[in-house]
Amino acid sequence: MTQPTDQPLVEVQDLRKAFGEREVLRGVSFSALEGTATALLGPSGSGKTTVLRSLNVLEPPDAGRVRIADAAVDFSATGVDNATRRREVEALRARSGMVFQSHHLFPHKTVLGNLLEGPVQVQHRDVDEATADARRLLEQVGLEGREDQYPSQLSGGQQQRVGIARALALNPQVVLLDEPTSALDPELVGEVLAVIRDLATHGWTLVIVTHEIRFARDVAEQVLFLDDGVIAEEGGPEVLTDPQHERTRQFLRRVLEAG
Known part of the structure; x- marks a missing residue:
């Protein structure tokens, strides 16, 4: 469903999550407009990946509300029967595509077969239509001619x-990327970042967990710096060039010096 231009495509309200005694998220709230890129940054253990995984309920929050377009789940609501909650979660998941740290491709399927799995088996789309879309997406990510490789x-x-192409093949309204370059050799990082930069240029709505500070500065309209389960600082790319909080400044110094 197309959202009015003044209404966020993504809304997260008071997200909370604990693993045992440890509170990983302690009330995270933010929104994202359609066609924008949001970068989530922060030290290890700050909760950024948990936020991302909460958006498609790979990690169910303990409390809070998540909405993507016309699908929403209120995890604080009580008395919701299992069948209703399952339908809510499925609707929310259907509006996003996930790109993991490691690609998680099916090793026994070809490149084309990996792209067709979701649209055909899950979304029950026409095979010929899905195949045409998959070939177009492979061309977009610079892999035309690789369809039959494993x-x-x-x-x-x-x-x-x-x-990335597999996530796009689901026609998501939001693409969620969890440290998409962290498992790559340094010389391969640039080619993946170039594809993500192209997606941002072409108006995809992106939420990205990344440690690539310079990339986030160039691509993201919104930057969220998480620390100890809360958003410690938020704003535009200026958060990365002129941070207002000392904790953000410390983090950026360490990351940039390490890079």
């Missing part, structure tokens, strides 16, 4: 680009 025949960067 993941083991591709480099890590190429496999991750297949993973």
